[in-house]
Structure formats: structure tokens, C-alpha cells
Amino acid sequence: MNEYVLKTNQLSKKYHRKWALHKVGLTIKKGSIYGFIGQNGAGKSTLIRVITGLAYPTSGTFELFGETNERQVIEARKRIGTIIEGPALYPHMTAAENLEAHRLLKGIPGKECIEKTLALVGLQDTGRKKAKDFSLGMKQRLGLGIALLGDPEFLILDEPINGLDPMGVVEVRELLKKLNQEYGITMLISSHILSELHLLATDYGIIHHGELLEQLSAKELNEKCQQYLHIKVDNPNRAATVMENKLSTQAYEVMPDGAIKLFAYVDMPRKISKLLTDEGLVIEEFMPMGEDLESYFSHRIGGVQHG
Known part of the structure; x- marks a missing residue:
């Protein structure tokens, strides 16, 4: 059985003189939720259009369910x-x-x-209500229902929560989790709402100006978005000495403003606050912090704000 639902090899698409995709090598494992991240115009929608047959690549190839032959790819779609x-x-x-x-x-x-699909997306009780009278969340769930007709193994969703209110976002997120976890549906989700992707994705691909900058798992991302305890006390130098002597750690950093980032003991905040208090230090600020997907993405593409 093929481990990958989708693999691209040097996949490129040129519009006029501009590369919308340039030598993209992307892999999506069976059973994963792949968060596809990029600014507007980065190439996300272009890749989706190529994979779904709405556009042809300028060069390069891709495999869909292990198929590369054009006729077999059409069948695999x-x-x-x-x-x-x-x-x-x-x-x-x-x-x-x-x-x-x-x-x-x-x-x-x-x-x-x-009826099966209506129940799956939670619209079995909508009766004679017209789609024009649905909330945005209901419309999006109906759209998912349409996409689910025929029992697909792979869902490709371009901005599935764009424009939804908070309740609609939660509705769609929980439905996508259910489809992945209970039905084993693999997903490619293109979105610029990164905080929401962080709650869903098992893997990520970051694309910028048509080039795939990085692919990483949720575990790898969490390791890179390192968590720490943000600590401000009345005497940061003494606090640093206490950490080295009492905790036997040098996994900290004293910032120019005197704040301390403690990368060890992140899961033991009470122990740390008690130790500092027992040593006579006055705690001014104390909270767990860490880089999120949005800030990691911003740093990865060079600090440019995403659209």
C-alpha cells in the first residue's frame, strides 16, 4: 500500500514570466492533516489547481495515490x-x-x-430551510458534505474557515477532526488563519513566492517553537545564580530588559516560583510563553506579514 497520497517532484507552474510554483517537492502521508501555509499569492491555490486538474504544470510531475500516468491520475481524482x-x-x-x-x-x-452525509456534517435537521438562509458555518458544512459525496479518501480544502464567526470555526474544526480521526480521511488544508491550523494539522508545508521553504511535522514544529517560562524579578542576576546553583541548569537567557527566559522546568512553574520566593526574590512577572505557528511562519519567510 502506498504510504503517500500525494507527492510532487520539481513541480513548476509559470504564468507569463512569473513562477507561481517553482520546483516544489511536497509529500502528504496517508492519514495526515497537511497544513499548507503561505501568504496570498504564494502559490497555495496554484498547486491545488494543478493537483485537481484545473491547471496544467509547466514542468515537473506529481503522484496521486501512487499514480503518475495521466489517464490513471484522472481516475485517481x-x-x-x-x-x-x-x-x-x-x-x-x-x-x-x-x-x-x-x-x-x-x-x-x-x-x-x-441522509448519511447530512448526518455526518450535522445538517440532518435543517428540513425545508434554504441554503441562502444558512449561517456561514452551516454553508461551509454543506460544502464539506458536497465534497464528501462519493466517500473520498483525500480532502483538499482551500481556506475552509475563511469568513466564519468563532462558532462556525469551531463547528468546522471539530468536523474536520472527526473526518480525519474516525474515517481516516487525509486532508490538505490551505489557510492563512495559522492559529486555527495549529489546532488541526499533523504536518506542515511553508510556501513563499512559489517555493516550498520547509516541510515539518507537528512534533518538529513544537520543538522549534520552544516553550519557556518568562520571569521578571527585582534582581535578575541573583535569580540566574539561584537557577544555576539550586536547579543545576544553564538553560536560561537573561534578556536586555532583565527578563529571564527559562527553557527548563517549563512544566513545573509552581516549583520555580516557590524557589524564587523562598530565595527572597520579588516576582514581578511570571508566565509560560513560546513562539506560535504565526510567529514561526513570520520568522521563516523573513519577517514579512502574511496576507
């Missing part, structure tokens, strides 16, 4: 569900009618999948 640039809904139809219309368009036999 039947195993994909997509939401690209927002779900395509019929506003004056109900949720069930929308699913039925798309079932017919996709040539999926049998109507039993309609």
Missing part, C-alpha cells in the same frame, strides 16, 4: 473531495436538494448517501 474558493451551493435549494443535485452531477448511484 475520483478519490478526492474538494472545496476551492468557497463551496458551490444552490441558494434556493435545501441541504438535501443541494446534495442530490451534486450527486447527480458526480454520477454517484443511489440516494442513500444523502
Whole structure:
């Protein structure tokens, strides 16, 4: 069985004289949630369009479910569900009618999948309510329902939570987790809402100006986004001495403003605060901190704010 759902090899796409993708080598493992990170215009949507057959690469190749032959790739695309640039809904139809219309368009036999899909995305009780009257979260879940028709093994979602209110974001996030964990669906999620991706993704790819800068697992990211205790006391030099003598650690850094970053004992904040207090130090600030995905991404692309 192929370990990877998608692999690209030197994949490139040129529009006029500009490379939208340049020699991208990306791998997505079966069962993963791959967070695809990049500024607007970085190449995320272009890669998705190439993989789904909406655009042709200028050069390079890709494997989809291990298939590289053009005819076999076309067949393999039947195993994909997509939401690209927002779900395509019929506003004056109900949720069930929308699913039925798309079932017919996709040539999926049998109507039993309609009720099953409605239940899966939590829209089984919407009755005669038209899609135009749905909340954004409901519309996005209906879009996911359409993408799930035909039981895809791989979901490709372009900005699936863009524009949602906080409740809608939670609804979609929990649904995506369920689809991955209970149904084993592999996902490629392109998003610029990095705080939300950090709650979902098992793997990440960072793209900038059409080039894939880095791929890393959630574990590797967490190691790079190192956590620490931020400590401010009335005498930072004495606090440093206490840490070395009492904790036998040099895993700290005294910042120019006197704040201390303690990289050891992060999971033992009470022990550290008690020690400092017992040593006669006055604690002014004390909190766990660490770089998040957003700041890591910003540093990785050179401090440029993402769009």
C-alpha cells in the first residue's frame, strides 16, 4: 500500500514570466492533516489547481495515490473531495436538494448517501430551510458534505474557515477532526488563519513566492517553537545564580530588559516560583510563553506579514 497520497517532484507552474510554483517537492502521508501555509499569492491555490486538474504544470510531475500516468491520475481524482474558493451551493435549494443535485452531477448511484452525509456534517435537521438562509458555518458544512459525496479518501480544502464567526470555526474544526480521526480521511488544508491550523494539522508545508521553504511535522514544529517560562524579578542576576546553583541548569537567557527566559522546568512553574520566593526574590512577572505557528511562519519567510 502506498504510504503517500500525494507527492510532487520539481513541480513548476509559470504564468507569463512569473513562477507561481517553482520546483516544489511536497509529500502528504496517508492519514495526515497537511497544513499548507503561505501568504496570498504564494502559490497555495496554484498547486491545488494543478493537483485537481484545473491547471496544467509547466514542468515537473506529481503522484496521486501512487499514480503518475495521466489517464490513471484522472481516475485517481475520483478519490478526492474538494472545496476551492468557497463551496458551490444552490441558494434556493435545501441541504438535501443541494446534495442530490451534486450527486447527480458526480454520477454517484443511489440516494442513500444523502441522509448519511447530512448526518455526518450535522445538517440532518435543517428540513425545508434554504441554503441562502444558512449561517456561514452551516454553508461551509454543506460544502464539506458536497465534497464528501462519493466517500473520498483525500480532502483538499482551500481556506475552509475563511469568513466564519468563532462558532462556525469551531463547528468546522471539530468536523474536520472527526473526518480525519474516525474515517481516516487525509486532508490538505490551505489557510492563512495559522492559529486555527495549529489546532488541526499533523504536518506542515511553508510556501513563499512559489517555493516550498520547509516541510515539518507537528512534533518538529513544537520543538522549534520552544516553550519557556518568562520571569521578571527585582534582581535578575541573583535569580540566574539561584537557577544555576539550586536547579543545576544553564538553560536560561537573561534578556536586555532583565527578563529571564527559562527553557527548563517549563512544566513545573509552581516549583520555580516557590524557589524564587523562598530565595527572597520579588516576582514581578511570571508566565509560560513560546513562539506560535504565526510567529514561526513570520520568522521563516523573513519577517514579512502574511496576507
